Amino acid sequence: MAAVGFDSGSVWLLCFVSLLLLLSGRVNSEPTQDKQALLAFLNQTPHANRVQWNSSDSACNWFGVECDPNRSFVYSVRLPGVGLVGAIPANTLGRLSQLRVLSLRSNRLSGEIPSDFSNLTLLRSLYVQDNALTGEFPAGLTRLTRLTRLDLSSNNFTGPIPFSINNLTHLTGLFLENNGFSGALPSISAPLVNFNVSNNNLNGSIPQTLSKFDASAFAGNVDLCGKPLNNQCSPFFPSPAPSPNPENPPPNPSHKKSKKLSKGAKIAIGVAAGLLALILLLILFLCLKKRHRRRQTAKPPKPPSTTARTVAAEAGTSSSKEDITGGSIEAERNKLVFFEGGVYSFDLEDLLRASAEVLGKGSVGTSYKAVLEEGTTVVVKRLKDVSVSKREFDMQMEVLGKIKHQNVVPLRAFYYSKDEKLLVYDFMAAGSLSALLHGSRGSGRTPLDWDNRMKIALSAARGLTHLHVSGKVVHGNIKSSNILLRPDQEASVSDFGLNPLFGATTTPNRVAGYRAPEVVETRKVTFKSDVYSFGVLLLELLTGKAPNQASLGEEGIDLPRWVQSVVREEWTAEVFDVELIRYPNIEEEMVQLLQIAMASVSTVPDQRPSMQEVLRMMEDMNRGETDDGLRQSSDDPSKGSEGQTPPPESRTPP
Template identity: 75%
Template sequence: MEVFLRNSFVVVALVVVFLRHRVDSEPTQDKLALLAFLAQTPHENRLQWNSSNSACTWVGIQCDSNLSFVYSLRLPGVGLVGQIPANTIGNLTQLRILSLRANRLSGSIPSDFSNLKLLRSLYLQNNLFSGEFPPSIPQLDRLTRLDISSNNFTGSIPFAVNNLTHLTRLYLQNNGFSGSLPSISQSSIVDFNVSNNHLNGSIPTSLSRFQASSFAGNIDLCGVPLPPCNPFFPSPAPSPPSIPPPNPPRKTAKKLSKAAIIAISVGAALILLLLILILILCLRRGQRRRQAAKTQKPTAAARSGAGAAGAAAGDPGTSSSMEVTGVSGEAERNKLLFFDGGIYSFDLEDLLRASAEVLGKGSVGTSYKAVLEEGTTVVVKRLKDVVVTRKEFETQMELVGRIKHDNVLPLRAYYYSKDEKLLVSDYMSAGSRGSGRTPLDWDNRMRIALSTGRGLAHLHVSGKVIHGNIKASNILLRQDHDACVSDFGLNPLFGSTTPPNRVAGYRAPEVVETRKVTFKSDVYSFGVLLLELLTGKSPNQASLGEEGIDLPRWVQSVVREEWTAEVFDVELMRYQNIEEEMVQLLQIAMACVSTVPDQRPSMPEVVRMMEEINRGETDDGLRQSSDEPSKGSGDNA
């Protein structure tokens, strides 16, 4: 009995020691490596790792279940600057996930990254790394995701990338890689992008399965899916088929008779006379055309530049013509039809004589800024792919033309012919909220969100109209940043075969499958627009976050990991006392982008929730002045 008690005591003691060891376990070597990395790399004060605490509790660090090693290191957008020191991160030999994206790290990747043999996901995009393709990366043969896009890497892409046999996603775009593309043969790769580099030559057959956008911006790259390559040496002309020599003709006559000679001469004279008559007719026809042209004023071509496709109204761009075809013979029947209460008094001929400037090429057509001879400026949208009849077109235009609201851009006139369909609306000099503009403060972002929501709510409730194509370029701004919704109610003109809202980043999930827009799909698109205002990110931006996912899913993943502050545009961090309002608007946006349509609020409910945000409102629902930037705040990466 005494022996049994003694043995039991020993077992209990060992269990206590073992459990205490598990509780107090700490990845000591990994902790030292992380502290060395932090000490040698300049950074913002958001990273406050306390050396007296376990490394597994630090921000951005995730350990395994036994707390014995660092499993994941995620430090996106924390202001890391300069080169990655050697013998720091490279010592985290058990690391599976490494994310240092959206910092200001520079120089080359340390060679000791080759020690990270178990690494599966590596995200280094949106930094300032330079030098050739990191030679340590092809040694990480367990990688499934690699993103080194938007850096300054140069040189060739090595064939050794084929060593990464488990790779599923490879992003190398927006660098300075040159030379030819290697034949990357992994069939496991489902997402691939080398756009906007300096690559040349033919695209290997193993990569031809990817879309043209994966290779865009490499002007010397060719082959499927891009245009075919021109051969350096032209193909030789085919040899004529060998023809056996004919049997020698019988010599029936040694020379032509006089009758044959006379017949040939007469025939040649007749042919010559016929050619002269045809030439005279052509000259007379050309003279009549020139005389007719003098009686008409030619259509003026654009003399200033057009923005990129989908650019905001009001942005300049390359010169282009708004010459409208198919109107000369139908001018009397196909008139420019104005709506009651309009403010314009020009006709179709005035419009055709106007100077035109391309504003943007969108999913439903091309928009022109037209300046008439008397000085009036309007926007003319030239629709494409319209499939409905004249009666159906006119019925839809009458419905759209009746809608009047301060936050809805009114349709002033329309034109229909067999070859041309035109819409005329007011010109908004402030344009849309495009890229490359001065960042907006918080008050103006709220003003855009609220005024856009009111316009859409009016379309849904009073107009009974589904917008069907909500995106940033269709939200036009006045000088006071009040928004006007444009391009609404056009979806019925294009039939069921044309996908509505071709900018995929704004489309509701059910629209992708059914190609049918609804009031609820409009709410989803508006939610994406709110996320765009909050995050400063374009919804169709390639490789959002770390998994190449769309904007709503990326926001959900960040919020789920309790990195909510990382969602918001860094420009908004300059303003004080708006955190609660940003979170409230984020919650509204997330409700709008619910994957289940019935769980989304209606547009009037969305407007009500935005109006209830506690912002110390004035009568117009917005503050009278913008928040001042925080004093002493430095630049945020």
């Protein structure tokens, strides 16, 4: 029996050790060869301190590097705008045989693209725009038959565009603008959706396969002609004629008559031919001089770096850029302006190329989810009916851009032109409180429990208090769709401080039900009207009813008056959301929050508490409980992310 026990124990020990080894092998999976290739690339390429790869760590954890789910090979390398300088070293990136995406754009790379890039046979997207790369069109790239997007724009490439580009049968996006490519455009049969060869030295007629694109895709090539350009092709660029049949040569009557020409006629013809040649040479000289002058004005200098605070980009499909330190007044007007301490490095052209999805249409404009080429996702709000000047717009953006708090969605960038006003925010993948609270209430719905409702209310109150106390900014448009959520159910307020962009006569109509009574009449928002809107938001959390829904009984009644009428009849329990009934021991907290909400929606503005007081009352409700992360022990809950204590709130807005 003892021997049997020993054998059994040995088997278990062996199994346990094997399992440990198996798990260890899984955890420590490492694309060793790809790691060596990346280290060789970084060691041979001068770069900024932003790229710091720890050789003792897994390459899959490095900045800008993404591996496959099994961490067995490097899937993508994205290093845009990180200060890479000099030539791309050979025998480095070309060894990443499983690479799908490579982005080296907006650096200071020079020299030719290494020929060993032809080994990247699985590559789908290559972005090297906004560098100083030279040489002819990289022949090795025409062997990457799985490429779908190729961007060589804003470099110093020269020579012809090869016909072998037709090997790229999956290509949907080809960007070659702002280079020195010359010669005729080849007929490209790939299924292109995006195409641009503007600001090069191309000549001849535009092939029919490319004539479907806008004229802006061919602008800046003074010798290009044909559809979609306005200039018709001259006899200097005739369409290729069919070859003559040698068996039946065409008749040449002039050859027969030449024998009958007199000597005087021959001299006259010779003189006329000489004069014609002289005239043609003069015309050609004038054309070349005009072409040189137009090219000087059509091709502006490239900016030295895209890591500056403002990125210059023209508002259109053309990707030509103005130097951020100079240029015309119009160029100064057309900038995507980033705020200090931002995490993004893209420009307006990248936004125009991004895939966009409409998230919602609000009272101030439409919001889009934009996914950029390197995988960055942002929210772009396109404002409508802005009535202030550029100077006033910029001043308000400077105020909003300085607001930093964990419960406020940061404004990352803005853009102003005569026709477009854009704001750029972080994308919050968890969605809005409105969608969570009023989404499908069918059998598959997961109810929003009391603890999470309280967490959302508290975190939203902290964000709004920070706006009032530290930022001195009136939100002006508080509603559940502007309360965005993080995965931990913490809330952040968005779309704040936009009211000053609209004149008193053009102030957008806010969603019915959230507006304070005085705002309906004066159309002027204040700190106290924000408190009213937040009180409505608390009632929304307590009742589960949207303020503008029609199921509040009496037609035309708003949520605060409906709650007052129910409470007045002493049916308080009927107020609360039926989804909250299942949770025990929360009645007292619900009643306390209801009292805070009712004080906040007082008809008289002076009778409402300040947001600072609202927040403190909400935290006093749960001061004794600290185990669920809802409570805050700080003496001043409205402190910003830097820990600075805000000044006392004034009774009236600035």
